[in-house]
Structures are given as structure tokens and as C-alpha cells.
Amino acid sequence: xxxxxxxxxxxxxxxxxxxxxxxxxxxxxxxxxxxxxxxxxxxxxxxxxxxxxxxxxxxxxxxxxxxxxxxxxxxxxxxxxxxxxxxxxxxxxxxxxxxxxxxxxxxxxxxxxxxxxxxxxxxxxxxxxxxxxxxxxxxxxxxxxxxxxxxx
Amino acid sequence: xxxxxxxxxxxxxxxxxxxxxxxxxxxxxxxxxxxxxxxxxxxxxxxxxxxxxxxxxxxxxxxxxxxxxxxxxxxxxxxxxxxxxxxxxxxxxxxxxxxxxxxxxxxxxxxxxxxxxxxxxxxxxxxxxxxxxxxxxxxx
Numbered sequence: 001x002x003x004x005x006x007x008x009x010x011x012x013x014x015x016x017x018x019x020x021x022x023x024x025x026x027x028x029x030x031x032x033x034x035x036x037x038x039x040x041x042x043x044x045x046x047x048x049x050x051x052x053x054x055x056x057x058x059x060x061x062x063x064x065x066x067x068x069x070x071x072x073x074x075x076x077x078x079x080x081x082x083x084x085x086x087x088x089x090x091x092x093x094x095x096x097x098x099x100x101x102x103x104x105x106x107x108x109x110x111x112x113x114x115x116x117x118x119x120x121x122x123x124x125x126x127x128x129x130x131x132x133x134x135x136x137x138x139x140x141x142x143x144x145x146x147x148x149x150x151x152x
Numbered sequence: 153x154x155x156x157x158x159x160x161x162x163x164x165x166x167x168x169x170x171x172x173x174x175x176x177x178x179x180x181x182x183x184x185x186x187x188x189x190x191x192x193x194x195x196x197x198x199x200x201x202x203x204x205x206x207x208x209x210x211x212x213x214x215x216x217x218x219x220x221x222x223x224x225x226x227x228x229x230x231x232x233x234x235x236x237x238x239x240x241x242x243x244x245x246x247x248x249x250x251x252x253x254x255x256x257x258x259x260x261x262x263x264x265x266x267x268x269x270x271x272x273x274x275x276x277x278x279x280x281x282x283x284x285x286x287x288x289x290x291x292x
Contacts, residue, residue, distance in 0.1 A: 031180075032221075
């Protein structure tokens with residue numbers, strides 16, 4: 001089980017280039033055909049560039065290498081559930097931007113759970129800064145480590 | 153500029169028009185896996201899930217959250233969402249009819265911005281919540 005001692009641990013900064021092909025592929029996957037994601041001229045006129053869907057930054061979680069993860073230490077991945085996800089969107093993000101993300105462990109909490117017995121909540125935060133040094137977003141993720149294997 | 157909600161015409165209690173997906177499919181989960189890079193096998197590998205004692209693959213929570221975000225931006229306008237928070241409850245299975253919607257709970261002005269806040273929800277065809285969430289968006 002993870003404990004409080006890992007709070008504040010930070011991963012190595014990682015780059016996240018915002019690419020149109022990935023943005024429109026993601027928009028299609030969430031069934032959003034809005035022209036802002038598919039028509040560059042329309043997007044430029046309407047919103048100043050091709051924007052990213054609200055949850056798009058989640059994709060960075062899956063192609064950063066291990067050194068960019070703050071590391072939860074001792075966590076049994078078979079007992080992990082995604083409990084909550086939050087995005088604070090501070091400034092616009094457009095295709096062509098290159099973001100730098102830094103992830104840290106924000107909190108570790110113990111809680112009595114239902115199906116899986118005692119739970120540990122692991123809260124991680126990733127801050128994204130653009131190529132001009134502006135903080136554009138914060139993604140906050142709560143993973144739940146259950147005390148025993150989770151039943152379907 | 154992006155189309156924005158008119159602050160004065162939005163009222164507490166207003167509903168976000170529902171976005172209904174009439175039966176999510178395994179190909180939906182595979183497409184989301186490819187688009188997001190989330191290749192956790194629980195969402196597409198039937199052999200793997202059966203070995204884990206789960207009857208079928210099920211949706212990535214963030215796939216369903218993505219559908220919910222579309223309902224929100226269709227209403228509030230792309231580029232106007234400042235905060236989006238979701239809590240995952242019941243799993244979403246192939247064939248489930250999911251209804252994504254929300255409701256305005258408050259409005260205020262802060263730092264020169266007109267802000268609208270509300271609750272978000274994704275329900276399945278049995279009326280169970282798959283996701284509960286909240287949002288904050290800017291209006292004009």
C-alpha cells in the first residue's frame with residue numbers, strides 16, 4: 001500500500017506536442033464532429049486555432065515514459081481503479097502548441113470502501129505550461145487502490 | 153471568438169441538452185483506446201477480462217467522460233469550459249444507452265469573468281449514474 005511519504009514526489013518534465021491528427025482522432029473517438037476540430041479555417045476564424053477537447057490532455061498519461069511518472073511506489077496495479085478526474089483549463093490550447101507537463105503526487109488518503117475493503121486514494125496532479133511559459137492547464141487524477149482485488 | 157452562453161439568459165436549474173448514445177459498442181472502446189493511448193486490456197480484450205472474472209469488456213471511464221464533455225461544449229461552446237470534473241460510478245457495458253447531461257447550479261462574476269457552474273451526469277438505460285461531475289464555464 002502507498003502511504004503519505006510519497007506526497008510531493010515529482011516526475012521528470014515531459015513534452016506534449018499538440019498535433020492536429022491526434023486532436024481530430026480524439027474528437028472522433030468521443031463522437032464530437034464539431035468543425036472546430038476538423039476544419040482549420042473555420043477553427044481559426046471561430047476560436048483562434050484548432051482547440052483541444054476538454055479531456056484531451058488525458059492522452060499524455062499514456063505515452064509519457066516511466067521517468068515522467070512521480071511513481072506511486074508499492075502500488076498493486078491490479079487493485080487500481082480510476083476514481084476521479086478533473087481538468088482546470090486556464091488558457092486556450094491550440095494545435096501547434098508544445099506543452100511541458102510535470103506530474104506530482106498531491107495527496108494520499110485512506111478511506112473505508114465498499115466492494116474492495118479499505119481503500120487508498122492516490123491524488124496526482126499534472127501541470128501543463130505552453131511554449132511561452134504560460135500555465136495552461138492542471139489535470140488532477142484520483143486513483144483508488146483497493147485493499148483486495150475488485151469484484152466486477 | 154467562440155460562441156458563448158449569454159450570462160443573463162442562463163438560469164439556475166437550466167438543463168444542458170442531453171447527448172444520447174444509443175448503445176455504445178466494442179469498436180467505440182477500441183477507437184478510444186487508439187485515440188487516447190489507453191491500452192488497458194479491460195476495455196477490448198475479451199479473453200483477458202474473462203480470465204479476470206468479468207463478463208465482458210467495458211468502456212474506459214474517460215471515453216464516457218469524453219461523451220459527457222461533448223454534451224457540455226455543445227451547450228457552453230468550445231473553448232469556454234474552465235473546469236470539468238468527473239467521478240466514476242457504475243461501469244458502462246457494450247450496448248448500454250448512455251445519456252449525458254447536466255444542470256446549472258450557480259452563476260457569478262469573478263475576476264472580470266461571467267461564470268456558470270453546474271452538475272454533470274451520465275446515466276445508463278437503467279437510470280444508474282455511470283459518472284457524476286461538475287463544471288465551470290465562461291459566458292458573455
